Structure formats: C-alpha cells, structure tokens
Amino acid sequence: MAELNPAKEGGQAEEITEMVCLESDLKEGEMREVEVGSHKVLLVRSEGGYSAVGNLCTHYGATLSKGKTGLMGRAVCECALWEGSCYRMMCRMHAVKIENSKVFVSINKKDLEKTRRVKEMGCRVAGDSSTVLIIGGGPAALVCAETLRQESYGGRIIMATKEELPPYDRTKLSKAMNVKADSILLRQLDFYQSCDIEVWLRREAVSVNTDEKMVTFQDGSVQHYDQLLIATGSRSGF
Ligand SMILES: Cc1cc2nc3c(=O)[nH]c(=O)nc-3n(C[C@H](O)[C@H](O)[C@H](O)COP(=O)(O)OP(=O)(O)OC[C@H]3O[C@@H](n4cnc5c(N)ncnc54)[C@H](O)[C@@H]3O)c2cc1C
Ligand code: FES
DSSP, X not given: OOEEEESSTTSOEEEEXXXXXXXXXXXXXXXXXXXXXXXXXXXXXXXTEEEEEESBOTTTOOBGGGSEEOGGGOEEOHHHHHHTOOOOOOOOEEEEEEETTEEEEEEEHHHHHHHOOXXXXXXXXXXXXXXXXXXXXXXXXHHHXXXXXXXXXXXXXXXXXXSSSSSBOGGGXXXXXXXXXXXXXXXXXXXXXXXXXXXEOSOOEEEEETTTTEEXXXXXXXXXXXXXXXXXXXXXXX
C-alpha cells in the first residue's frame, strides 16, 4: 500500500513511499525491478545496503534490471554489455529504508519531472537573415541544429547530408537484423519542419571556401553560410 505525502494542504502528493519487498527477497549482489506508484524502479542490494534508481537507462531506455550488477553494485546496462564497453551510472537515486525487515522505497514526483529531457524548440524569426550551415546528418549535426533552436537562434539552419535519410541511430544497425529505416530515425520529418530546420538529403559537400564562406556540393550547387559546422563524423571526403 502506497503512502502519500502531500506537498501542502489540497496539493498533489509529491512523495510516494511503498513497501517493495522483504529484506530476505534479495541476496547480496542481486537486483530486481519493483514498482512504486506506477513507476518502475531498480532495487539493488550491495555491500550490505540497498539503492534504488529508475529502471530505464538514461542512454537509450534499456531495462536495467535485465543487465547485471557491476562494480560497487552499480547496474551494468545490457546495451553496454552488447558493446562490451562502459556502464552508465544512474544519477537520480530514490530513498530506501528498512523497517521490520521490510524494504520501503520513496520516490519524489517532482524529481522525476526534473529528469525529463524535454526542452522547448524555437523556430525562425522574421528579420534574422543569418545562416548556419551544418554539413553532415548524424547525431552531432542534429544536436547542433536542435540546440540552436532551443537556445533561440532565429536564423536559417541548413543540415546538408549525403545520406538518403535524415539523422538516424546508427548504433541500432549492429544490434538487430532487418531494421526498418523509419524505426531508427532520431526525429520524424515533421519535427524538422516544425522548427524550421532545412534537411537537405543526398547533398554531398565537396569543398569549403572559408574566405568566401561558401560550401560547394557535388551537384555543383553552392551555399553561403555565416557559421559552419562540419559534422561529418570521422571522414568528410573533402
Ligand atoms: C554499425 C554501428 C554501430 C554503432 N554502435 C554504437 C554503440 O553501440 N554505441 C556507441 O556509443 N556508438 C556506436 N556507434 C558509433 C556512433 O554511431 C557514432 O559515434 C556516431 O554516429 C557519431 O556521430 P557523428 O554525428 O559525429 O557522425 P556520423 O554519425 O558518422 O555522421 C556523419 C554524417 O555526415 C555525413 N557526411 C559525411 N561526409 C559528408 C559530406 N562530405 N557531405 C555531406 N554529408 C556527409 C555522413 O553520411 C553521416 O550521415 C556505432 C556506429 C556504427 C556505424
Ligand atoms: S541503453 Fe543503456 S548504455 Fe545504452
């Protein structure tokens, strides 16, 4: 049964505390998914104590309880296991207390709100005639374009890529067979339209003239820029 601690009289409950298991349910080094309210939480028993974090990895949302426990009882994400690389530390910890051999976890709804990574996007502003040209269509190019709009840049943003698709998640290519193009797009096309980011597909840049602030493309077309980002990954080809 959940215990709710209202923020103020008549206000919405800010903290939910729930008994999630008995102490004896988890052995040292073990972890499991538990539910507090309707939120999925990863409970880990390690070094004689307990810790609780959201059960979805902050990288790409993999379920942490399907991974392993690693050093100092931290969850090793299965995504990281696939790549044999690092593991991620989850930064938002929930409070855990033990009473009469029962394990209670408290989550703060306001904290959960704060961790949502949603930032408002701006769009083009009339009268701003500047142009940012981004060469490349990978995650670096996308983050640049998005951040500019989030930070109220009101000029023209052009993302020119030689790909046939707008930015997609390359990491998924080595994780599953028969991946459909639509399912790995980092953003749908209407997103770019809604915040006035021009995406030029099949446009390979072949040279940059920094004196003239001009980029030439393989089809012979030329584009002027005020600011240029070369986000072509490890190889630009020019
Ligand atoms: C199969 C695969 C699996 C991966 N798995 C993982 C993983 O599990 N975890 C992880 O952390 N990383 C992984 N990576 C690496 C990750 O995808 C890269 O680190 C990341 O994509 C780099 O982003 P970027 O935007 O800098 O460059 P890129 O993603 O390389 O994007 C560069 C873009 O620029 C375009 N471009 C290049 N030259 C030109 C030009 N002259 N004109 C116009 N456009 C041009 C390219 O076509 C491309 O779209 C994987 C990569 C691959 C290929
Ligand atoms: S989803 Fe967890 S490290 Fe990638």
